[in-house]
Structures are given as C-alpha cells and as structure tokens.
Amino acid sequence: NAGVTQTPKFRVLKTGQSMTLLCAQDMNHEYMYWYRQDPGMGLRLIHYSVGEGTTAKGEVPDGYNVSRLKKQNFLLGLESAAPSQTSVYFCASKGTSGPYEQYFGPGTRLTVT
Amino acid sequence: EDQVTQSPEALRLQEGESSSLNCSYTVSGLRGLFWYRQDPGKGPEFLFTLYSAGEEKEKERLKATLTKKESFLHITAPKPEDSATYLCAVQARSSNTGKLIFGQGTTLQVKP
Numbered sequence: 363n364a365g366v367t368q369t370p371k372f373r374v375l376k377t378g379q380s381m382t383l384l385c386a387q388d389m390n391h392e393y394m395y396w397y398r399q400d401p402g403m404g405l406r407l408i409h410y411s412v413g414e415g416t417t418a419k420g421e422v423p424d425g426y427n428v429s430r431l432k433k434q435n436f437l438l439g440l441e442s443a444a445p446s447q448t449s450v451y452f453c454a455s456k457g458t459s460g461p462y463e464q465y466f467g468p469g470t471r472l473t474v475t
Numbered sequence: 476e477d478q479v480t481q482s483p484e485a486l487r488l489q490e491g492e493s494s495s496l497n498c499s500y501t502v503s504g505l506r507g508l509f510w511y512r513q514d515p516g517k518g519p520e521f522l523f524t525l526y527s528a529g530e531e532k533e534k535e536r537l538k539a540t541l542t543k544k545e546s547f548l549h550i551t552a553p554k555p556e557d558s559a560t561y562l563c564a565v566q567a568r569s570s571n572t573g574k575l576i577f578g579q580g581t582t583l584q585v586k587p
Contacts, residue, residue, distance in 0.1 A: 395573075402579065404577045405562070405577040452518050452519070464521075468518050
C-alpha cells in the first residue's frame with residue numbers, strides 16, 4: 363500500500379495563476395482532509411470531506427476549493443494564487459468517524475511569487 | 476474555544492538525557508488526543524492515541540501519558556534519530572467529522 367500520496371511535491375506559481383493539488387489514498391478511507399502548515403502557525407484545516415461527493419469548510423477555506431468525485435481522491439484548487447498561499451500543504455485520510463488517527467501524505471511545497 | 480498549546484517550542488538534549496514534552500489542551504469534551512512525529516520535509520507520522528485520563532502508551536523510548544488537562548510525551552535516553560518535531564492534536568467529543576486541532580509542535584534536537 364502506498365498510503366496517502368500527493369502530487370506535485372513542489373510548485374512555484376505566479377500571483378493570479380491557478381493550480382490543482384491532487385491527493386490519493388489507497389486505504390479505502392471515507393474521510394479526507396487538506397491542511398496547510400506555516401511556521402509558527404501549526405497545521406490548519408482548509409477543507410475536508412466525509413465521503414465521496416461531499417465537502418465542507420475547515421478553519422481557513424478562503425481562496426481554496428475542493429472536490430471529491432472519487433472516494434480515493436481529494437483535489438485542492440487555487441483559482442487565483444496569492445503570495446499569502448505560500449505554504450506546505452498536507453493531505454490526510456481517516457477510516458471512520460471515531461477517534462482514530464489520520465494518516466498524512468508527504469506534502470506539497472507551494473511558493474507563490 | 477478549543478485550543479492546544481505545546482511547550483517548549485524547542486528542546487535540545489544530549490544523547491541519553493531524558494526529558495518530557497508538554498501538550499496542554501482545552502476542549503469541550505475530549506474524544507481523543509494524538510501524538511505525531513514530523514521529520515523535516517515530510518508529513519506527520521502517527522505515534523499514539525490516548526482516550527482517557529490515566530491512560531499511558533509506550534513505543535521504544537517514547538511514553539505518552541494523559542491527564543484531564545494535559546498530555547506528556549516522555550523521552551527516555553534519547554538518541555540522535557529521535558530528533559524531529561513532535562505534534563499534539565485533539566479531537567473534540569462534539570466532532571463527528573474527525574477534525575483535529577493541532578498544537579504548534581515541539582522541535583527536539585538530540586546531540587550525540
């Protein structure tokens with residue numbers, strides 16, 4: 363099992379450009395999450411999904427959109443990138459609604475100039 | 476407001492020098508408390524889940540404990556390979572979506 367994978371690993375965008383980050387998991391998990399990690403801020407939840415076809419806003423959703431068309435994939439989109447979106451993005455997944463651990467991907471380092 | 480605070484922010488130890496990392500939390504009913512390890516340039520790696528006060532879990536040189544207000548990650552006789560950032564997170568009882576609230580982490584450096 364590959365677990366949680368993320369594509370791409372690194373990306374540089376210019377202000378105003380758009381891009382999509384892909385997260386894939388092969389553990390048949392229902393729940394998937396997108397976080398951003400910034401120095402001194404910890405991990406902050408952007409959006410999450412509790413199942414195929416469903417999405418919901420997290421703590422810092424502005425400027426991002428998500429889609430969960432297939433159970434194994436969770437996409438994070440930036441329609442018009444801003445320098446404030448320079449960050450490291452992590453995807454995570456979890457099997458059920460219980461107090462069980464989330465499994466994280468390796469991250470995508472995004473720089474917006 | 477649910478909140479997690481970790482201390483210290485950074486910790487330097489000599490190899491073999493035992494110590495503890497603290498995670499204080501305020502949550503409206505605890506469903507679970509999680510410890511993760513994060514190496515530079517990588518995603519967080521799950522270590523432990525604690526569910527109720529008094530619970531303890533161990534893995535190699537690490538032992539996690541839980542009270543009603545805080546959790547400790549005890550590191551016994553650490554080695555340089557234990558150097559990493561350790562993250563604490565909580566899931567509130569009111570959350571049925573698995574959302575976690577993370578602390579800012581403690582960066583541990585163990586010198587040989």
